[in-house]
Ligand SMILES: Nc1nc2c(ncn2[C@@H]2O[C@H](COP(=O)(O)OP(=O)(O)OP(=O)(O)O)[C@@H](O)[C@H]2O)c(=O)[nH]1
């Protein structure tokens with residue numbers, strides 16, 4: 551069987567297989583998290599990544615002070631320092647030596663998935679002060695590590711944004727060898743019954759981290775974090791634009807309606823890549839709902855004649871294409887609409903605005919169809935998204951009769 555002749559069920563299976571392949575091929579992101587006991591390291595880790603890896607027990611001891619947390623099949627490893635106290639020179643020196651050894655071991659391996667990529671040094675903003683011991687520790691840390699590993703100072707428990715800003719300025723004046731000081735509140739904090747400080751800053755911490763880690767793990771970070779949906783959407787837009795361009799190339803020689811399934815391999819790859827970029831555990835039923843509500847319908851040839859004919863009516867200008875063939879721009883428009891509708895759906899799931907089970911209901915399917923159709927009708931290009939011009943006779947866009 552080749553990809554072109556798949557029925558919707560086979561398409562769904564292929565997509566699921568490709569999602570798994572894309573996930574398995576992600577380079578593991580390795581993070582060291584440091585900071586005194588109680589500053590909120592575990593809370594931060596559990597609130598920022600999609601799997602609560604620091605919850606699963608005590609972790610595997612790497613040294614007396616460093617513990618390693620990970621989950622099978624999840625491309626993240628966290629080296630945590632639970633219960634850390636910065637008192638006692640011996641303990642501090644030992645910890646620095648341990649960190650150096652952990653970093654060196656990763657480098658010696660020569661494998662990107664075993665290297666340490668970033669350090670988050672956590673300081674609690676609720677203490678309102680930055681101790682000399684912390685300053686000395688960060689300075690030594692950067693000196694001890696043989697490579698230039700990015701260190702980000704995370705101001706945790708920043709219940710008061712003003713106080714956190716003040717502390718941020720104090721730390722910045724020290725000119726420490728750190729990338730940035732980022733205030734955050736990892737979880738909502740109830741000050742009293744009437745006033746709750748809302749969690750914030752996690753998306754920024756991800757942006758800053760993304761900016762300093764190696765390219766090999768950027769996609770991994772975007773996928774495994776759950777606080778920066780915008781980053782996931784950007785990744786998805788790039789995938790959609792690439793797939794739309796590939797579809798346009800396929801359609802450069804107009805494809806007869808009946809062969810529109812030529813586009814299917816590209817679209818399958820696109821849906822799988824978008825899913826992997828979002829990093830969501832997407833159920834097969836979700837993919838089935840999306841496929842059957844857009845490009846495939848049960849029993850019918852995928853992207854068959856009637857569906858394409860229906861789609862044609864929705865694309866401005868496309869109706870002028872005669873002879874029953876899909877042009878490159880129409881192929882691109884269909885592919886882009888599918889990719890963007892799917893991105894929209896995953897965004898809703900990601901932000902909790904919709905449950906994935908809802909997609910399987912008739913209401914959910916209607917929503918998918920509507921999003922797909924809306925995207926087809928959308929005039930694009932002004933917002934940096936892939937520009938797709940449907941072909942048509944009145945390409946100039948001037949209204950008739952305006953000429954003098
Ligand atoms: N509401 C709220 N509570 C927080 C936040 N960060 C930390 N906490 C609380 O502060 C306490 C300590 O947080 P942990 O995450 O356990 O601190 P830790 O740095 O992992 O501590 P050790 O494992 O002992 O080193 C817990 O009771 C958390 O619930 C936050 O952003 N919001």
Ligand SMILES: [Mg+2]
Nearest residue numbers: 591592632633
């Ligand atoms: Mg902890």
